[in-house]
Amino acid sequence: MLDADFFRRWMTATAAAVDREAERLTALDSPIGDADHGSNLQRGFTAVATTLEKEDPQTPGAILMLAGRQLISTVGGASGPLYGTLLRRTGKALGDAGEVSEEQFAQALRTGVDAVMVLGGAAPGDKTMIDALVPAVDALGDGFTAARAAAEEGALATTPLQARKGRASYLGERSIGHQDPGATSSALLIAGLAEANGE
């Protein structure tokens, strides 16, 4: 079972990973975006870590709802509402249970990913965060390590794709050959699950 501490560890592990990788995320965002993905997410997840410590929500659902709210408020770019919606819908689907099974979590995360697809209008293959999140959710039945590998593979596989959503889509064919920053940060988020589980 996954308890509130697991979800706190997930958020702090993601915040640390985003902090560590912020420069790389921004570098990936330079040729095909507006070079702010790393700094935006760094600001957002730092705020998440601070707020979780201050408000100390007690259930998995409440932790993710609060984290998502914080991302919507503080990121300042499109990744804010997208990651915010992902965490809030996932949290909402978990309800107010004190702990949840891995299977319940996998289902909830799928609900969250579906909500992101509706919000952003992106489908798999559009060179977005969805290209890491969908394979991760599909692999989650085999555990967090499998999900992490699937997300990383999905992020790497965005390189030859042509962007069809967001600012990168304005570049048309010139977006080909660059790994998508959103898919890359999504892989960090999924890697945070494995880390939180001590894997």
Added chain:
Amino acid sequence: MSEDTVSDGKKGERRVGIVLVSHSAQVAASVAELAQGLAGAGTAVPVAPAGGTEGGGLGTSAELIAAAAASVDRGAGVAVLTDLGSAVLTVKALLAEGDELPDGTRLVDAPFVEGAVAAVVTAATGADLAAVEAAAAEAYAYRKV
């Protein structure tokens, strides 16, 4: 500002509020000024820009959007117009939250400048939210060539 008491003799009439969300504070403020200017002097329509980040940079601020929407809410609904990308997504995410924006707030699918002018001019007539939304959306149909 005394939106509820001035204008064309309809004292106390509640106007639809307009929020203009842009990645740039200057763009949002200028489009608000332009739309109000074209709507005519003394227009009673509450219009608020929500541009850029709270730090003054380019981007979108959920806090600025929520504050702008609250500031123009007169109980007749609020029409929100956006430029692109995170501005659109942030408003949609706030609407999905349910309690972040005043009741009767709508994201209006319209071109930013032309839609803002149409929305403010229409709202100035005392039109309801649906009419304001329709007028703003109709701006897409105006071809320039």
